[in-house]
Structure formats: C-alpha cells, structure tokens
Amino acid sequence: MKRFIPALLILIAFAVSCDNGPVGIFASIGSESPIEYKGTEVFKKSTPAAVVSRNGTLYAVITTLWKKNGNTWEKATNLPSQAMYATSAAVTGTTLYVAFLDSNAHSLGVFSTTDDSNWTPVDITFPANDEQVQQLLAVNNKVFAVTTKAVDGKTQYNLYHLSGSFGSPIRTGTNLFSLAYVDPTYYVASGTTIWTSTDLANFSVSRTLADDFFTSITSIGGKPTAVTAFGKVFWYDAGSWIDTNALTKSSKKLYLHAPVEYNNTLFVATNTVVRKTSSVTEVSPIAGYIELAFPLSTTKTQRDDNSLVTATNTVFSATIGGTALSMLTLITENGKPTLYAGSVGNGLWSNRNENGSWLGWQRETD
C-alpha cells in the first residue's frame, strides 16, 4: 500500500493529461496583455452595431459613425448635414454606405462616400416616412437595406436592393434579414424561411422551419450556411439542406447568430436571450460565442457540454464572455485576420490572429 500510493500518483501525473479547449491555459495566460482602458465610459459601455473596412480603414457604427485612427477610435467628422446617429454601415468596393438619423432619430436615409468627406444620398426617396433603416448589407458587391415598419401593430421587415435606387421591397419578413451569395444564387433568410433567387426579383422558398427561426446566413466554403435561434447549423450541399442537431449547454439549446469562418473553424455568437416560437419559450443558456471545427456533419455537431468548445480565447471569458454579443465579424487588417465582437453594453473588442494563433481579446478604445 505504501508503495502503491506514490506509484499511483506518478501514474496519474503522466497518464491523466486531458485535452480541453483550443487554447492552452499557459499559452492563454502568457499571451495576455494588460487591459488599460483610457477611453471614455460611453465607448466602453456601448453596444456596437457593425464594424466594416473600406480601403484598409475601419469604421464602426456605435450610435454614430466611428473611424479607427491607429489604435483608437474617433467619431467620424464631416458627416452629412443633420446626421447625428448611425444605425448601420456596409462597404462595396471602395464605397462606404451608412444609414443616418437626425437628432430626433428620424431617418435621413442612406449616404455613401468614397473619401469620408463627401457624402451622397443614395436615394432621396428612401426610406419611406413610416420606415426606419435597421440594416445595411453588402453581398456580392451589391447593397441591401432592411427597414422596419409598423403594420397592424406588428413590426414588418422589408428588404430592399440598391439598384440605382432602392425602389420597392424585394421581400418582406417577420425578422431581420440575412443574405448570402453562392454563385449564381442569393440565399435570403428571415424568420422561419430561407428563399433563393438568382435575379433578386423571383424568389422561391428553399427551407422553412417549425418552432425555430433563422438568425443569420452566410457563405462558408462555397456553401450557404445558416444558424438558428434554437441552436442548429444548416448548410446547403448537393441539392439539399443538411442540419445539425441543436447545440446545447446544460440541455438547453443555444441561441446562435453571426457565424464567421476562419481556418476551418466556425465562430458563432451566442446570447442569453429569451426566444419564442408558437410553441416554445426558452432562455438560451450561455452568452459569448462557440467554435465548431469543420467539416460540419449532422452527428458531429450534436455535442454535449463537454465537447462543445466554448469561447476560450484570452480574456474573453473574464470580460465579454458573460454578456451578449451584438455583432461578430472577421476583418483582415494588414493581412492579419481580426475578429471584432460587439457586446451588448460592454463595448467593442478585437482578437487578432498572427502566425496561426489568436493573440487574445482586447478592448477597443476611443
């Protein structure tokens, strides 16, 4: 017995080395940088709506339009007349599109610029008086706008395509829209439905859900990939939609949105929100984001708590890991992929990848 205990300890030492998480504990600690926030409390507690890049310059929509100058963010100057707030931004080529509001939160419409100084109204008739621009989307070098409108006491979402002008809605939906393009087809998701179209005029229903709804769709690896409010990942392959079983934590389904892919890993934001369908009301169990390794499969992504890789990058868990994400996007800066995450009420964060390793989440500051 006396010999057995030390021998057992030694055996444990060399045999029970488990593997957990994409980031090593020591590697994670060693890569930390001190968080010294020198910005304003307003920026620190903001809820970013979007981060886009134009000609190597970063812009963020955080109540108004911000522009990154070096390592800090500055409010953009020389905005259109009366522009006080911004709701969304998108970039195609070298053109930045921003939806502005005046000081009374009345929509001023969508403006574009190629030099940050000269702003041009894209369509002076857009949006209609009873609509507010909620989203600008850039897909396949085309600009789309999503507006909301009150109809019979309910919110109706309208999707517009900018083709000279915004014209009439090309789709209406019950939730915010999300678009993906896989040549030659556009995939449009809103609520329980994904539509497809090749001309943005004629749409056909591609996939519908019951007791779940799509939150985002994007093109990953040449395949349209959508995520849902009740934890499923869908992708279109060989003529049909394939889906995972719902990703769960503690037997509760995750709310998924804003998927981005890098280096065979799918990053998907997840929030602790209350979701409702006709028959289900449930609170998503965790906030932050999850990572899924490619290739996706129907069985592989049916993961239990232990194998579900939750956000483990540096500082994330201790900082924004417990709060909801308002946005998650991947932008390549100077050749280096950088994840930008906007948190609900906890500011803007970034995590840069250098030489194949994520350096860790850092708070962005003004």
Place this chain on the structure above:
Amino acid sequence: MRRFFVLLVILSIVCGSVLLAQEQAPEQGTAQSDATASIPVFSQFEKGDILFSLSAGTAFGLGFFNPTTGSFDPANLKPSFTILLSLQRFMTPNIVLGGEIAGYFFSTINDRQFFLAPLGARIGYAFDLNPFFIIPTVSLGAAIMRLSDMGHIDPYIKTGAVFGWSPSQEICYTIHADLMTIPQFYSDSSQNRTGLFLDLIISATYHF
C-alpha cells in the same frame, strides 16, 4: 473576504503551533535534560517519524516556455495565495517520503482567476543541524488547473528545499523554497508550454 480568509488561515497555523509548542515546553526541557545527561548527540529524526505540515505562502509565476518558438512567454500572473498540506514519513533517519496537496490561487494581470492544485509524492533527504534542519526535496505528481472555463491536468515536478527550526520535538517551523515545473501538453502542439513557478511557503510542521 479573501484577505480575511488568508489571515485566518495564517493565524490558525501560527496560533495552533504556538499553543502546541507551549504545551510541549516542559517535555522539551525534560528531553533536553535527559539528552544532556545521557545522549550527547541528539538526532531530531528517526525512522518512522512523521511530519505533518500546514503551510501558507505565495508563489510567483516565472514564465512559460514555448517550445515552438524556443522562448519564454511572460507569466502575467500576480503572486498567488497558496495553501499546502503535506504528510511525510522518515524511511531512515535522513530519507523522508510522503505526499503533498496544495492549492494556488492566482490572478492574471487582467484578473482572470487561475487555480492550480498539485497533488503528488515527495521525497527528501534531511540534514540534521539540530535545532535546525534542511531537507532538499523532489516532488512528482499531477497538477490540476483551471482558468476561467478551461481545465487541464498535467504532470509536475517540484524541486526545492525545506529550511526548518525545531523549538521542540513536536513542532517545527519551516520555510519552503521550491521551483515547480509543469509541462503542459495539448493535441495542438502550438499550445504546449512549460510553466515555471517559484514557491515561498511557511509551515507549521507537527512531528510525531
């Protein structure tokens, strides 16, 4: 609350050991009288003696060796609060063998909580410098770690020495200085690091 807990542990160790030392004081006098009378060279330890240590102290992260780059990453850890329990038995008057379990409570520079719990076997060789003693030790075992929501178990080796003073046969006060090395392995070898930690720990050791 945490400071209070630290203070409470240290006070418990110190007060408990002082009380026990006071209780044993007459015996110490008797033993010394007897020793003076009949045994000119007094050996502090004998085969079968047992040392039970209650310890508290701190540890410093020295750095994380990155085998991929061949360089050290900064430790980025604030000094820890550390508690340690060890139980050792003298196999000979000099060789001591036992086990240890410890808890290291670190904070990173950004206040993430890093918990480290080594559990292992310890062997040492005691140099008797009555009433002082020095025991160079080597420990080997498994270190259970937790950082935020990440967990891992890795082997560790700890080398160091215990510097002690025995005011009585039953109680010793010791200072531990140890270098702990923890190689951490992952299936993604780019995440492999070897952590180095320096312990400075004081103990009240019960000798029976």
